[in-house]
Amino acid sequence: MEDRTGEFNRKLTVMDGESRVLELSLDDLHKERIFWGRDPGHNDIVISSPAVSRLHGKFKIASQGILFADVGSTNGTYLENAAGKHLIHKNSGYVLLRDGDMLRVQPPDERQGNSVLLLYTESMQEGKWQKYALPASRIAIGRGSENDIVLQHMGISRKHAVIELKVDAYFVSDCQSANGVLVNDNILNGTCRLRDKDVIRILNSILIFTNSGIYYKSSQQGVSLRVRNMNKVVGKGKQILHDVNVDIDSNEFVAIVGGSGAGKSTLMNAISGFDRKRQGTVLFSGLNLDENFSVLKSLIGYVPQQDIIYENLTLNRMLVYTAKLKMPKDTSKVEIEKRIHDVLEMVELSEHQNTYIRKLSGGQKKRASIAVELLADPSLFFLDEPTSGLDPGTEKKLMGTLSRLAKSQGKTIVMVTHTTQSLDLCDKVIFMGQGGRVCFCGTCQEAKMFFDTDNLVDIYNEMAAQPEEWAAQYAGCVPLEPIGFGEGKEAPKKRKFSGIRQFFILTMRYAEIMKNDLPRLALLFLQPILIALLLGIVADDRVFEIYESTKSILFALSCAGIWIGLFNSIQEICKERAVLKREYMGNMKLWSYTLSKFVVQMVVGVLQAAIIVAVFGAVIGLPEKGILMKNSFPEMFVTIWLTITSSMALGFIISAFVKSGDKAMACAPFVLIIQLLFSGILFELKGAGKKIAYATISKWSVESLGSIADLNSLTMKMQEELPGIEHEFQEIFEFAKKHLLSNWTILAAMVAICYVITALMLRNVAKDGR
Numbered sequence: 179m180e181d182r183t184g185e186f187n188r189k190l191t192v193m194d195g196e197s198r199v200l201e202l203s204l205d206d207l208h209k210e211r212i213f214w215g216r217d218p219g220h221n222d223i224v225i226s227s228p229a230v231s232r233l234h235g236k237f238k239i240a241s242q243g244i245l246f247a248d249v250g251s252t253n254g255t256y257l258e259n260a261a262g263k264h265l266i267h268k269n270s271g272y273v274l275l276r277d278g279d280m281l282r283v284q285p286p287d288e289r290q291g292n293s294v295l296l297l298y299t300e301s302m303q304e305g306k307w308q309k310y311a312l313p314a315s316r317i318a319i320g321r322g323s324e325n326d327i328v329l330q331h332m333g334i335s336r337k338h339a340v341i342e343l344k345v346d347a348y349f350v351s352d353c354q355s356a357n358g359v360l361v362n363d364n365i366l367n368g369t370c371r372l373r374d375k376d377v378i379r380i381l382n383s384i385l386i387f388t389n390s391g392i393y394y395k396s397s398q399q400g401v402s403l404r405v406r407n408m409n410k411v412v413g414k415g416k417q418i419l420h421d422v423n424v425d426i427d428s429n430e431f432v433a434i435v436g437g438s439g440a441g442k443s444t445l446m447n448a449i450s451g452f453d454r455k456r457q458g459t460v461l462f463s464g465l466n467l468d469e470n471f472s473v474l475k476s477l478i479g480y481v482p483q484q485d486i487i488y489e490n491l492t493l494n495r496m497l498v499y500t501a502k503l504k505m506p507k508d509t510s511k512v513e514i515e516k517r518i519h520d521v522l523e524m525v526e527l528s529e530h531q532n533t534y535i536r537k538l539s540g541g542q543k544k545r546a547s548i549a550v551e552l553l554a555d556p557s558l559f560f561l562d563e564p565t566s567g568l569d570p571g572t573e574k575k576l577m578g579t580l581s582r583l584a585k586s587q588g589k590t591i592v593m594v595t596h597t598t599q600s601l602d603l604c605d606k607v608i609f610m611g612q613g614g615r616v617c618f619c620g621t622c623q624e625a626k627m628f629f630d631t632d633n634l635v636d637i638y639n640e641m642a643a644q645p646e647e648w649a650a651q652y653a654g655c656v657p658l659e660p661i662g663f664g665e666g667k668e669a670p671k672k673r674k675f676s677g678i679r680q681f682f683i684l685t686m687r688y689a690e691i692m693k694n695d696l697p698r699l700a701l702l703f704l705q706p707i708l709i710a711l712l713l714g715i716v717a718d719d720r721v722f723e724i725y726e727s728t729k730s731i732l733f734a735l736s737c738a739g740i741w742i743g744l745f746n747s748i749q750e751i752c753k754e755r756a757v758l759k760r761e762y763m764g765n766m767k768l769w770s771y772t773l774s775k776f777v778v779q780m781v782v783g784v785l786q787a788a789i790i791v792a793v794f795g796a797v798i799g800l801p802e803k804g805i806l807m808k809n810s811f812p813e814m815f816v817t818i819w820l821t822i823t824s825s826m827a828l829g830f831i832i833s834a835f836v837k838s839g840d841k842a843m844a845c846a847p848f849v850l851i852i853q854l855l856f857s858g859i860l861f862e863l864k865g866a867g868k869k870i871a872y873a874t875i876s877k878w879s880v881e882s883l884g885s886i887a888d889l890n891s892l893t894m895k896m897q898e899e900l901p902g903i904e905h906e907f908q909e910i911f912e913f914a915k916k917h918l919l920s921n922w923t924i925l926a927a928m929v930a931i932c933y934v935i936t937a938l939m940l941r942n943v944a945k946d947g948r
């Protein structure tokens with residue numbers, strides 16, 4: 179359907195038997211068939227090596243790409259790529275070459291040397307081959323200028339890999355880099371011996387090792403996607419993707435359009451690899467996306483419909499934190515600043531870098547979300563309805579930005595949109611009909627011809643009326659290449675990220691977000707003051723003398739602690755579900771995220787507990803002495819802090835469970851009522867009620883406060899009237915060190931249990947689709 183000849187530079191890099199390099203553009207030869215072999219008289223490309231036959235192979239320039247066939251050589255030709263190494267001989271027929279495929283000719287005995295490599299690449303922007311001459315004892319490779327081979331990409335670690343001469347052979351090692359090393363398209367685990375013409379790939383760079391030197395170059399290009407036989411069935415057999423087959427080439431800007439509910443977002447999630455509960459295959463520049471997702475996902479950017487930014491950070495600070503989370507840990511401050519500067523320029527937000535995100539307009543927030551994703555320099559970029567809610571002018575500007583990014587930054591961009599006005603800026607449009615059917619895939623111009631209309635809006639109506647017919651008609655007229663070679667590759671190891679480092683960055687970020695939200699901060703710290711003052715109004719003047727007065731006011735103080743803790747956390751996770759989901763899709767560890775929330779809130783709790791106990795002490799007073807110390811303040815403080823912290827932990831569970839702040843707040847009264855009813859203070863509990871009480875915070879909190887106040891020693895009101903009556907000893911208020919410490923331990927254990935439950939529940943938040 180489309181002819182891509184001329185758009186791309188389809189290059190062949192040939193290394194002959196003597197490791198001489200020849201680079202040529204296959205399209206520039208202007209031939210339909212290109213022959214290669216040893217004989218200068220009969221070949222277009224002459225390759226000198228005894229391993230190569232006089233007439234060895236041929237390339238055919240076809241509409242679907244470059245095809246290769248062996249023309250009956252003696253040694254055959256190996257096609258090597260992510261799927262492994264396959265011997266191609268005369269009877270194999272033509273094979274379609276993919277970007278990065280390697281053709282090798284090897285002598286029967288490898289020790290003879292003279293092997294030949296033909297590396298096929300498709301690229302719009304590619305650097306020149308450079309050579310690092312050998313011999314050398316050690317060659318350091320990385321982003322830092324101190325390396326022998328310097329490779330420029332933000333995903334490349336400062337010290338990424340090293341090649342060392344050991345006795346008589348060279349070995350390559352991965353220096354625990356963030357994004358790994360591929361040797362002949364296999365993930366390098368540790369160290370491996372290098373042989374002549376081995377191909378090393380590090381993100382966007384290719385290095386060819388030869389006995390005389392290392393040839394290397396970097397390209398700035400996006401990735402290609404081949405989607406085959408993609409189906410998705412949900413619920414009781416509802417099919418929401420119907421046998422989708424599409425090809426997206428490097429550096430294309432592609433829109434997925436269609437009516438509401440047609441399956442646009444479903445398709446995008448499925449082909450981005452973030453939803454793998456579907457059938458079919460996606461090849462990511464020849465690599466099976468599902469099998470290699472843990473490695474490839476660092477090359478994928480994803481901007482969901484909701485903004486993935488924090489309102490209470492400035493744009494610059496948001497980008498700094500994201501850079502620290504996403505970029506290799508050895509990235510310097512200067513490099514981060516430079517990258518942020520570049521990314522802000524790309525999305526035209528430089529002048530707003532010190533503006534709080536909450537103050538940005540809708541279109542600017544969208545571009546800020548794109549900037550967040552651009553930081554890690556992804557090659558493939560997915561955006562879900564980036565233009566929704568924007569005015570036509572802003573929408574056009576954003577489309578222009580994306581189109582430019584695809585071309586100038588070498589990215590492949592796929593977006594879902596409802597817009598029709600700027601679709602001409604896209605290289606390709608995928609038209610989706612109801613049921614997740616692809617009704618057409620091609621340029622806007624081709625679409626108009628296919629649907630026989632000049633108006634793109636009419637296409638929507640056509641597809642809505644007859645989705646199955648259009649899908650069948652389209653399927654009948656696109657020849658699709660089978661993609662068997664991408665399957666069955668062993669899954670590489672997952673990239674390693676330090677959870678502890680993430681924890682520190684996330685804690686700093688959360689603390690800064692809290693600090694920047696002054697109205698909320700004021701509320702958090704005014705609340706304990708006001709509550710303590712209100713308690714002062716209702717308390718009678720014989721607290722800590724009369725049993726009933728003391729027990730009531732301590733129960734109220736405990737409830738206040740529970741409310742404060744719950745209020746601190748109950749909306750904190752649900753309000754940032756979109757960002758959390760996106761960061762988890764990256765490499766964020768949920769235990770680090772949860773711990774950062776807990777730690778910051780525990781610190782807030784320290785201040786709140788100190789305030790409420792201090793004000794309570796000032797207006798009502800505190801027990802005369804403590805159980806552990808002479809002064810009761812520290813024990814009252816610890817009890818209230820543990821009360822606030824355990825309720826905060828309970829609030830986080832609710833926040834991880836519900837989907838919005840409103841729903842979370844609606845749950846709060848229910849939680850409070852349980853605490854009131856089962857505290858054992860308002861009602862005498864029996865049977866099930868007694869058992870439920872063990873799980874409440876109020877029981878342990880109020881018992882601790884009662885013990886510190888030594889309730890058993892206070893006079894009951896009844897005793898004043900009838901002095902003969904004895905005050906029955908209650909074990910729950912025992913003025914004993916062991917009793918107090920065990921109550922505190924239970925409250926602390928509750929915090930730990932809630933932490934584990936929250937982190938486990940977040941797995942569902944992060945995974946849920948809708």
Ligand SMILES: Nc1ncnc2c1ncn2[C@@H]1O[C@H](COP(=O)(O)OP(=O)(O)OP(=O)(O)O)[C@@H](O)[C@H]1O
Binds near residue numbers: 418439440442443
């Ligand atoms: N997990 C699911 N369970 C049930 N139905 C689902 C699920 N996911 C998607 N669907 C259904 O699949 C269809 C396609 O949904 P999708 O969100 O992909 O549509 P869309 O084209 O992006 O729509 P819109 O433009 O309105 O966002 C809809 O009918 C939707 O209700």
